[in-house]
Amino acid sequence: MKPDIENRDDIQLLVDAFYAKVRTDEIIGYLFNDVAKVNWATHLPRMYEFWENVLFQTGNFSGNPMVAHYQLHQKSPLTAGHFSQWQKLFLATVDEFFEGEKAELAKQRALSISAMIQWKVIAGGDKGPLSP
Numbered sequence: 001m002k003p004d005i006e007n008r009d010d011i012q013l014l015v016d017a018f019y020a021k022v023r024t025d026e027i028i029g030y031l032f033n034d035v036a037k038v039n040w041a042t043h044l045p046r047m048y049e050f051w052e053n054v055l056f057q058t059g060n061f062s063g064n065p066m067v068a069h070y071q072l073h074q075k076s077p078l079t080a081g082h083f084s085q086w087q088k089l090f091l092a093t094v095d096e097f098f099e100g101e102k103a104e105l106a107k108q109r110a111l112s113i114s115a116m117i118q119w120k121v122i123a124g125g126d127k128g129p130l131s132p
């Protein structure tokens with residue numbers, strides 16, 4: 001039996017392992033490495049805060065995922081195939097290390113936020129990413 005996601009250390013493990021896969025992924029890696037040229041030293045801590053907020057309501061994430069992905073989409077179009085690869089890697093990483101209520105919640109939230117980003121950013125749903 002694997003442990004559940006319980007604290008910030010667990011979130012760091014999950015996020016670090018996930019982006020290690022993302023960075024070398026043939027389908028989506030280039031979006032991070034070549035298009036966005038992500039500064040991992042700042043992006044990873046921001047993602048710890050994001051997931052801590054999603055799973056434990058810490059209220060310490062102040063970014064805007066819709067705008068971030070809209071900007072990326074302007075530079076290089078994001079597709080449903082990119083999002084399904086992102087989802088596959090995220091779900092596989094959660095299952096690799098964790099099981100339990102929070103692990104299930106992390107997977108559910110990843111899928112619902114992914115659907116929301118696609119709807120707003122790719123489809124321009126509800127007037128696009130800049131509307132609340």
Ligand code: HEM
Nearest residue numbers: 031032036038043050063064065068082083086110113114
């Ligand atoms: C094809 C799928 C995706 C790609 C290629 C992608 C790529 C990126 C990139 C390049 C950034 C900006 C990083 C930076 O420059 O610092 C970013 C930010 C972010 N992404 Fe994604 N992403 C994807 C899907 C998702 C999904 C599904 C979620 C949530 C479940 C997510 C959550 C975030 C968050 C929270 C930020 C930070 C926003 C901010 O700082 O304001 N991403 N993403």
